[in-house]
Amino acid sequence: MLSRTANNLYWMGRYAERIGQLAQYVSAQYLSSSDIPPSLNKRMVLESLLRMAQASDNFQERQLPLTDHEVITFLTIDEQYPYSIRNYVEQLRDNTKAVRSSISLDVWEATNRFYHTTRSFSTDELSKKGPYDFCKHCLDNTSILKGVIDNTLLRNYEWSLIYTGMHLERAMQMIQILLVKLEDIKNVPNEKRNPAINNYHWSTLLRSAGGLDMSRNYYYGTRPTRELVTDFLVLNRKFPKSILYNLEKLRNHVKIISNGKPASPDSVEFKIGKLTAHTQYLTVPEIMEQDDTFLPTLHHELYAVGSELERQYFTF
Amino acid sequence: MNNVPNLTTLFDNYPQNRGFLDEVFDQDGNVRRHYQGIYEHFSRLPLSDFRDLYDYAKKSSFDQGITFNVYSDSSQGVERIFPFDLLPRIISAQEWKALENGLIQRNRALNMFLTDIYNEKKILKDQVVPKELIFSCKNYCKAMMGFKPYGGIYVHISGTDVIRHKDGDFYVLEDNLRCPSGVSYVLSNRMATKRILPKLFFNSQVQPVVNYPEALLDVLKSVSPPGADQPVCVLLTPGVFNSAYYEHSFLALQMGVQLVEPQDLYVDNNFVYMKTMHGPKKVDVVYRRIDDDFIDPLVFRSDSVLGVPGIVHAFREGNVTLANAPGTGVADDKAVYTYVPDIIRYYLSEEPLLKNVHTYRCEKDDDFQYVLEHLQELVVKPVDESGGYGVFIGNRASRQELADFKEVLKSNRRKYIGQPTMALSVHTTYIEDEQQFEPRHIDLRTFALTGHEIEYVCQGGLTRVALRRGNLVVNSSQGGGSKDTWVLQEEENIN
Numbered sequence: 140m141l142s143r144t145a146n147n148l149y150w151m152g153r154y155a156e157r158i159g160q161l162a163q164y165v166s167a168q169y170l171s172s173s174d175i176p177p178s179l180n181k182r183m184v185l186e187s188l189l190r191m192a193q194a195s196d197n198f199q200e201r202q203l204p205l206t207d208h209e210v211i212t213f214l215t216i217d218e219q220y221p222y223s224i225r226n227y228v229e230q231l232r233d234n235t236k237a238v239r240s241s242i243s244l245d246v247w248e249a250t251n252r253f254y255h256t257t258r259s260f261s262t263d264e265l266s267k268k269g270p271y272d273f274c275k276h277c278l279d280n281t282s283i284l285k286g287v288i289d290n291t292l293l294r295n296y297e298w299s300l301i302y303t304g305m306h307l308e309r310a311m312q313m314i315q316i317l318l319v320k321l322e323d324i325k326n327v328p329n330e331k332r333n334p335a336i337n338n339y340h341w342s343t344l345l346r347s348a349g350g351l352d353m354s355r356n357y358y359y360g361t362r363p364t365r366e367l368v369t370d371f372l373v374l375n376r377k378f379p380k381s382i383l384y385n386l387e388k389l390r391n392h393v394k395i396i397s398n399g400k401p402a403s404p405d406s407v408e409f410k411i412g413k414l415t416a417h418t419q420y421l422t423v424p425e426i427m428e429q430d431d432t433f434l435p436t437l438h439h440e441l442y443a444v445g446s447e448l449e450r451q452y453f454t455f
Numbered sequence: 456m457n458n459v460p461n462l463t464t465l466f467d468n469y470p471q472n473r474g475f476l477d478e479v480f481d482q483d484g485n486v487r488r489h490y491q492g493i494y495e496h497f498s499r500l501p502l503s504d505f506r507d508l509y510d511y512a513k514k515s516s517f518d519q520g521i522t523f524n525v526y527s528d529s530s531q532g533v534e535r536i537f538p539f540d541l542l543p544r545i546i547s548a549q550e551w552k553a554l555e556n557g558l559i560q561r562n563r564a565l566n567m568f569l570t571d572i573y574n575e576k577k578i579l580k581d582q583v584v585p586k587e588l589i590f591s592c593k594n595y596c597k598a599m600m601g602f603k604p605y606g607g608i609y610v611h612i613s614g615t616d617v618i619r620h621k622d623g624d625f626y627v628l629e630d631n632l633r634c635p636s637g638v639s640y641v642l643s644n645r646m647a648t649k650r651i652l653p654k655l656f657f658n659s660q661v662q663p664v665v666n667y668p669e670a671l672l673d674v675l676k677s678v679s680p681p682g683a684d685q686p687v688c689v690l691l692t693p694g695v696f697n698s699a700y701y702e703h704s705f706l707a708l709q710m711g712v713q714l715v716e717p718q719d720l721y722v723d724n725n726f727v728y729m730k731t732m733h734g735p736k737k738v739d740v741v742y743r744r745i746d747d748d749f750i751d752p753l754v755f756r757s758d759s760v761l762g763v764p765g766i767v768h769a770f771r772e773g774n775v776t777l778a779n780a781p782g783t784g785v786a787d788d789k790a791v792y793t794y795v796p797d798i799i800r801y802y803l804s805e806e807p808l809l810k811n812v813h814t815y816r817c818e819k820d821d822d823f824q825y826v827l828e829h830l831q832e833l834v835v836k837p838v839d840e841s842g843g844y845g846v847f848i849g850n851r852a853s854r855q856e857l858a859d860f861k862e863v864l865k866s867n868r869r870k871y872i873g874q875p876t877m878a879l880s881v882h883t884t885y886i887e888d889e890q891q892f893e894p895r896h897i898d899l900r901t902f903a904l905t906g907h908e909i910e911y912v913c914q915g916g917l918t919r920v921a922l923r924r925g926n927l928v929v930n931s932s933q934g935g936g937s938k939d940t941w942v943l944q945e946e947e948n949i950n
Contacts, residue, residue: 141719145732236520236695240707240714244519251520296732398733455730 140241140296145396146453147237148297152304154231159281160312161224164191164347165214166274169207171343176335183323185210190319191347194222211270216260224277228257243291246284253280299392306392307445310385313348313372314438320344321434341368348372348380370423382437386415389444396452407447414440460502465892469883472894476621476880478544489545489943496655497542505541508651509885512539515650521643521701538936539644540884541651544897544918551662551942554617554625555912557809558903560799562613565632565786566905567802569609573599573782583801584794588818589785591869593839594633596747596782598754602771604780605678606907611778612671612742613905614638617809618898619880626810626877628898630795632787633779634744637917638667638902639702642709644939645915662914662942667902668709670913671742674906675710678776679739686739689713689729691720693745693761703744717745722765727775740776741766747781754781789838789872790816815873817864826864826873830857833873834927835864846928850876879927882938884920896921898929899940915940 165188172184185205189195192214201220203209217223232254239247257280260273285305292298324340341363345351354363354371357378361367375381390411402408414437426433471477471484479490486494497505513536516522522534546554571578572589573596579586589595614635616628645664649656672688679686692703694716707714719729720738728735743750749761753768769775785791793814796807815822815833826833830849837845847860864871881894897920902913918938919929929935 140732141713141715142730142732143716143719144713233695236700236704239704240690240712244708247520248518252518255517396732452732 142453142455144238144241145296145300146449147234148241148300149304149448149453151231151234151238152301152306153308154227154234154304155281155284155301156305156308157312158224158227158231158277160309161192161214161227162274162277162281163349164188164316165211165224165270166278167343167346167349169211169270171339171346172207174339176333176339179327179331179336179339181207183326187319187323188214190322191316192222193315194220197222208266212262212265215270215273216262216265224273225257225260228254228277238297241297243287245287245291249280249284249287253284256280296396299395303389303392303396303448306385306389307441307448309380310382310389311438311441313380313382313385314434314441316344316347317368317372318434318438320347337364338362341365344368345371350378350380353378366423366427369426373426374418374421374423383415383418386411386418390415393448407444407451410440410447411444414444461498462500462502462505463498464502465505465885465890466498466883469892470894472881474621475878475894475896476619476623477882477894478619478880478897479542479883489547492659493543493545493655496652509541509887512541512647512651515647516643519643521640537640538920538922539647540920540936540938541648542883542885542892543648543939543941544882544899545941545943548943548945550625551914553808554901557625557627557807558613558615558901558912559910560803560805560808561615561627561630561795562610562903562905562910564799564802565613565630565795566607566609568798569780569783569786570603570607571802572785574601574603578798578801581801583797584791588790588794592785592788592791594747594782594784594788596785598767598771599780599782604770605680605773605776608678608905608907609780609783610786611674611678611905613903615901615903616898617901618877621878621880624810625899626812627792627795628812628877629789629792630787631900632783634746635900635902636699636702636744637900638913639705640937641902641913641915641917641940642667642705644917644937648939659941660944662944664913664915667913668706670904670909670911671706672710672712674904674909674911675712675740675742675776675778677906677909678778680773680776683739687737688740688742689715689720689738691715691717691741691743691745691763693717693749697744699744706742712742717761717763720763720766722763722769725765725769725772725774727763727766727769738775740778742778747784750777750781784839789814789836790818790869791838793872812874812877817868817871817873822873823864823868826871827861830861830873832876834876835860835871835873837870838872839870848876848927876927879921879929882918882920884922884936884938886922893924895924896927896929897938914942 168184168188172181175181175184182205185207188210189198194214197220198213203213213220214223216225218225232250235247235250256276265273288301320340327336342351345354345363345368350371358367371378371381373382376384378384393408393411397408402412479487481487516536516539522536568578578584579589610632612635614631614637616631617625618628620626641664675688676686689712690703690707692700692714704714713729715729721728727738729738745761748756749759751764751767752759752762753764767781770777793816796811799805799807815826817823817826826835833849835847852860879896879898882897883892884895886893897918900917900919902916904911918940920936920938921927921929922936
């Protein structure tokens, strides 16, 4: 396969995943703001949302008022902001277009339809209906796209490259929202801390990760705590969005891409293998001990994996 | 039930056009025999159902991404669909057979002509075609001199445009021997008809077009350099921003070959390789959809960022096949066109089966005089352009425009030819703005393939429709639409 095609397939996976994650937490955060305990400021919800999307600086630069309408519009359908969902959908389509001859027509048509329907959402509609409708549209369409990918593509390099992008992106997004939430909690002044607030934060976090209902089921309804959330979002092998789950999948897909070549210590296969093995044998208390360093280090390592993939396979 | 208006009401005000041949209705306004089935089918459709189908057809094109970008001041690239008319154009088996034979004959002769003018130049020495005409042609490619591609085939893919005149005969309007496009519309129009009018299609006996990509791959493989056991064929596209990118990716997918951009290829030691994620892979045949000028900066335009440096030399060394070969543009030059009947007679000792439109060559004094005197009745075209650009239509020009154009002609006589305004046949077409069926002018782009011991003509083609009333220019870049084109099977096969 062409290096250029490999690169486009990988970014198809990354963008499809990023769109789904963004839509998931925009919607979850926004809806959660109505459940907010009275002592918390709604401003916090919007700031937290901007940080999750790594959009705080860009939003400030535009000098827009920090209102729910402005923040939501900015993150979802803003035409000028290059990292809005709308523009990610365009990127997704551009990448898919560039590999049309390597994928099924069904995958292309699903992407193309997604693109056209996304562009038809207007600011008026968004302010009238709120973000739910738009986010649901994006979640549904990324699910359809993933379904079509699964149902029609051969299990070869194309498929593995798309999934390499998806799993890497998902692991990184998961780290990002965990980091933001931990900071939110840290920022609650001591005098205001109470179980209701913690409960709100952990539930919102699980909902933003798209795992609230399944975590309730898994832990028999136990109220979420930091330990429980760490166990579920970092180490759970059954939850498809947990960091460990995605690292293990990532390792398998990269192995397929490497075409059975032995992994030398400077290769990306080696790096991912080491990272995965290390995470596999971590415990929740160990992670809690490395309070401030665990997530940022992992985030950093995954960035390095991305650049290494690019160097090894996507540039010739 | 009887109160529901049906489609016949849309035919009520259908104008009879005396000046042109109507493909659907005869001179007395009766539906022609091979259109009767389809006419009855449409007539029974309730009007609202028809409009639903029409919208469905548009949506289907949109979802498939059969769109092209229109750039304007207010927006950067609005996507438009290439309008597709639900009423197919039908060609009888007998008419088609004659057309097909004519196309094969023409391609055979043109390939022999190209071999000759790049090698022995017998036809020039025998003064059948003037050598000044060939050597002054900007598409004559010096890099091809003294070289015969494998199998003596220069034009593997040709897209000849034909029209039907009011005398009922097909005429060749022009040959397209460089990178003719449009075949993906033939295939997607057929797909749309099958999706939208399944019953009608099921009950009609129509020749398939779906085998075109297979035939194309067979042709490409047949001309791969000898020795390549499992030849690797690729389709070379300028990239996603090219207006025909949809077609490039569609054909690559249908053939199961890699779609490559110039930066994906490189030449090493006169062999062509593509850059894959696991290292270089040798390429044997390149179906290139990049014009000569841009394919190799070492041979053609050195400022081209699109090309693959060294690919033409690799071709001359016999290590890779380019389809079509560089330099085929000299044979679809509109001044050379006028000699095609002579070219056929010269190489094949046969009479041409297809008619040419009579053409006046401005470089010839008599013809030039005629063109100046009759400019108002003529269509004047630059000899080396395509896509309907630069065409001057005499009967639509003002007095001032006529005078101005005469000056343009005088300044570069070699560049222009004149042809009588042909009475392109018309076809019943649904016009959305009028909510009516109206006659519109049509032509037909055919697609023929030539490989090593393979001659193939796509059993159909792209019927292009000039959607503006009275307009004779059918190009998609000039506001045209298209129709599915049905070639009927022989009568005895029907029963």
